[in-house]
Amino acid sequence: MNLFRFALDNLYRRPARSGLTVSAISLGIAAVVALTSIAWGFEASWQKANDARGTDLIVTRIASQNSMPSPFIAAKVQDALGRLPHVKEVVGLLSEMLTVSEEAPPAFVFGWVYGSYLWDHLRLVDGRWPADSDEAVVMVGSLASEMLHKKTGDQVEIEGQVFNVAGVFESSAVVENGAVIMTLNRAQALTDKPGKVNFLNIKLDAGASEADLAYIKEQVKKTMPGFLAITSGELVGNNAIVRISKAMSNATILIATLVGALVVFNTMLMSINERTREIGILLALGWQRATIIKLVFTEAMLLSLLGGVIGILLGAGLAVGLEHLELMRGKIDAIFSIPFLFAVLGLSVLLGIFGGLYPALKASRLLPSAALRHE
Amino acid sequence: MKRLLVMLMCFSTLCHAEPGADELAGLMRQAKSTSGFAARMNVLVTRPDGVHGTPFKVAVIGRFSADKQQLRVNGISPDLVRGRFFAAESARAGDIRAVSYRAPSEAKGIDSDARLFDSSLVLWDMFSPWWSWRRQTMMTADRINGRECVTIRSSTDDKNLTVREVESCVDVNARLSLRTRLYDAHHALIRTVLVGQAIQKADTSIQTAKKLTITDADGVVTQVEVYSGDEQYQIAADAFAALDAEREQKSGAR
Numbered sequence A: 001m002n003l004f005r006f007a008l009d010n011l012y013r014r015p016a017r018s019g020l021t022v023s024a025i026s027l028g029i030a031a032v033v034a035l036t037s038i039a040w041g042f043e044a045s046w047q048k049a050n051d052a053r054g055t056d057l058i059v060t061r062i063a064s065q066n067s068m069p070s071p072f073i074a075a076k077v078q079d080a081l082g083r084l085p086h087v088k089e090v091v092g093l094l095s096e097m098l099t100v101s102e103e104a105p106p107a108f109v110f111g112w113v114y115g116s117y118l119w120d121h122l123r124l125v126d127g128r129w130p131a132d133s134d135e136a137v138v139m140v141g142s143l144a145s146e147m148l149h150k151k152t153g154d155q156v157e158i159e160g161q162v163f164n165v166a167g168v169f170e171s172s173a174v175v176e177n178g179a180v181i182m183t184l185n186r187a188q189a190l191t192d193k194p195g196k197v198n199f200l201n202i203k204l205d206a207g208a209s210e211a212d213l214a215y216i217k218e219q220v221k222k223t224m225p226g227f228l229a230i231t232s233g234e235l236v237g238n239n240a241i242v243r244i245s246k247a248m249s250n251a252t253i254l255i256a257t258l259v260g261a262l263v264v265f266n267t268m269l270m271s272i273n274e275r276t277r278e279i280g281i282l283l284a285l286g287w288q289r290a291t292i293i294k295l296v297f298t299e300a301m302l303l304s305l306l307g308g309v310i311g312i313l314l315g316a317g318l319a320v321g322l323e324h325l326e327l328m329r330g331k332i333d334a335i336f337s338i339p340f341l342f343a344v345l346g347l348s349v350l351l352g353i354f355g356g357l358y359p360a361l362k363a364s365r366l367l368p369s370a371a372l373r374h375e
Numbered sequence B: 001m002k003r004l005l006v007m008l009m010c011f012s013t014l015c016h017a018e019p020g021a022d023e024l025a026g027l028m029r030q031a032k033s034t035s036g037f038a039a040r041m042n043v044l045v046t047r048p049d050g051v052h053g054t055p056f057k058v059a060v061i062g063r064f065s066a067d068k069q070q071l072r073v074n075g076i077s078p079d080l081v082r083g084r085f086f087a088a089e090s091a092r093a094g095d096i097r098a099v100s101y102r103a104p105s106e107a108k109g110i111d112s113d114a115r116l117f118d119s120s121l122v123l124w125d126m127f128s129p130w131w132s133w134r135r136q137t138m139m140t141a142d143r144i145n146g147r148e149c150v151t152i153r154s155s156t157d158d159k160n161l162t163v164r165e166v167e168s169c170v171d172v173n174a175r176l177s178l179r180t181r182l183y184d185a186h187h188a189l190i191r192t193v194l195v196g197q198a199i200q201k202a203d204t205s206i207q208t209a210k211k212l213t214i215t216d217a218d219g220v221v222t223q224v225e226v227y228s229g230d231e232q233y234q235i236a237a238d239a240f241a242a243l244d245a246e247r248e249q250k251s252g253a254r
Helices: A004-012 A015-053 A075-082 A140-148 A184-190 A210-223 A230-240 A240-274 A276-284 A289-323 A338-364 A368-373 B003-012 B019-034 B121-126 B242-253
Strands: A057-061 A087-098 A107-112 A125-126 A137-141 A154-157 A159-172 A178-183 A200-206 A227-230 B036-048 B056-064 B069-077 B085-090 B096-101 B109-110 B135-144 B147-155 B165-171 B176-183 B188-199 B205-217 B221-230
Touching: A004 A015, A004 B085, A015 A178, A015 A230, A015 A240, A015 A289, A057 A230, A075 A087, A075 A200, A075 A210, A087 B221, A107 A140, A107 A184, A137 A140, A140 A159, A178 A184, A200 A210, A210 A227, A227 A230, A230 A240, A240 A276, A240 A338, A276 A368, A289 A338, A338 B242, B019 B135, B019 B147, B019 B165, B019 B221, B069 B121, B085 B121, B085 B242, B096 B121, B096 B205, B096 B242, B109 B135, B109 B242, B121 B205, B135 B165, B135 B176, B147 B176, B176 B205
Parallel strands: A107 A178, A137 A159
Antiparallel strands: A057 A200, A057 A227, A087 A107, A087 A200, A125 A159, A137 A178, A154 A159, B036 B056, B036 B221, B056 B069, B069 B085, B085 B096, B096 B109, B135 B147, B147 B165, B165 B176, B176 B188, B188 B205, B205 B221
């Protein structure tokens, strides 16, 4: 009988304890997988939205505690930004989280400058685009269309005003698919923010380099007090919700590691105590102390690896399930990368190492004569 | 050495002492100061029997400067509140004049402490005029929703007012009253305003309420949640035309 088989049999002999240990580890790992994939997905989705639009830099007011920067008069800085080198287009964006239907949770309502490059990446699925900058119509993302039960030709009421749905679009970013878009003029009128935007999106020409990007950022800092030029990645990184979700996932990783290691530690220690005589016999039969250590480690690893695999599947299922939950649809887009899943599996192996270390050493230090006397 | 110790003591105690009641009232007045703001909020009224009213949305715009304090509240949705406007202004003397209207030319004077949209929203409260009253007394420290605050009692003998005494528990750093209790002349509680969640104003440590609950003495509970705001709202020239129109109507009638 080889060592692996021997370790596996030892775990089979105590199915309830092994099962409970695997369950505890898998729950911890599932929480890590679900929370981390959602946090990353949330960040990536916003970044994807900005990248898909072709925005190179975003100018906003220096962030406050609010997740969405305070609106500002676009004209204050728009012209000056347009004069900076390599700047091809500067367009405003207004964004609000508003109730679009009493039956659905609030959705993002974006106001984009009519005819600007922001619209270029959207694919029209049905209907038509707004005819001009003042037309009182909205475009509904494919996911929003499903959630709000609205299609081309229907009407939606936003902030007490009725809009016709001109068309349904699809975007590569889930945030946009779950949103309602109208022209900036209409959004400003709707929210009573004439001339205001949350962000100014800058598109640079093809000749712009990283150095040019840095120069523009520096110029904004120097010449436009109170304003900040950042890349979409930096903007998303600064977002309070992203920061909170990342902090939560980090805290979960820490707690899951501690709890997982303690569970493995407890299980293995109990197992060693119950099997003191057995270990004594093995030592008396000539087993090396290193072999005893290997045996205990193998058992700990098997428990944590199995917990890890089940936890990954459970966590992925949980995240995907949450994505489809009515309240969350269009707001989260969980990301599972292969390196991340391997890292989680690595984490479960670490749990086995940390949890099995002391019990393995304790077992190897047993004196065969004392172990055989153990009742 | 002695001198150094005295200096250190000064820095650690006197120089960083908490503001007194009058000073804090002044700071609260200052914190409200704005050339223009706008906020949109969801409002839910619960009757004393536990029955919820239809949730509605309102928009508030206003300005608070030394010489001009004006507020306008209007219903956004549903139809029940849409198009209904209320405006009020505070004169230097502290009197608050309020009107209600659908079109500015039809503005009619109303009581400034009338309930708006059958909720516990009251224009008079929104001006928090008690911070300008002459009698301000510092009371005990308290803790509300895990946040420390100091209680200040503001009182007045003005017989024209329904509210004669206000107890505010103020988070001094945030310049925000976490709980405000309004009493009548017989010290009977009229309303309690409790802040559930606050957000920081841009570029300052000053906070403003995001979620609050107003509980009336008769058991009506109004929950308010701000979902959109603009700290630098540009007030249109005709935003408070209804107040002028009502004033002209009154003077014309005389």
